[in-house]
Amino acid sequence: MADDAELTRWVVHGERLVYDNRWIRLGLADVEIPGGERFEHHVVHLDRAAIAVVLDEQDRVLLMWRHRFVFDRWGWELPGGLVEAGEDPMVTAIREVEEETRCVSTARRPTRSSGSVPSCTTSSSTR
Structure with missing residues (x-):
């Protein structure tokens, strides 16, 4: 039997590019939600x-x-x-x-790394 996460998983059937430049890529993903409804959902791809x-x-x-x-x-x-x-x-x-x-920092200590806004964006170090 599928766990709760699998019961709520969206299925992505594909994605088409709508717009692309140096700062942002916009796609339309063909998605299917639990229950079978299928529609297009905007996806924003950003560099890191x-x-x-x-x-x-x-x-x-x-x-x-x-x-x-x-x-x-x-x-x-x-x-x-x-x-x-x-x-x-x-x-x-x-x-x-x-x-x-215009401030110059002398102390450099990484504290945290973060990804993207999870609902509709991705961020990646590669294009």
Whole structure:
């Protein structure tokens, strides 16, 4: 008998590319959900990104106040960016902190690696 995970597994019958550029690939996946309903679901493929959490001696976090045109909102963000081909994510994080904030960090300690937004995105180091 199938376990609960298998009873809720979606089946992917294929995917077609809708849009592709340096930063994002958009696909439409032909999926079937439990119960047999079949439809197309958007899938966003992103390259890997590195985000830095920079703390000072008082454990204050370095944040950037940035405008995002998509939502027409301002908000606080951590510095980060895309990992270049063959680049170590730690090197990316350090580079992005320096590029985006002009701050130079002397301590470099990786704390965590993360993937993607699980509902509809992937992130990969290869294209």
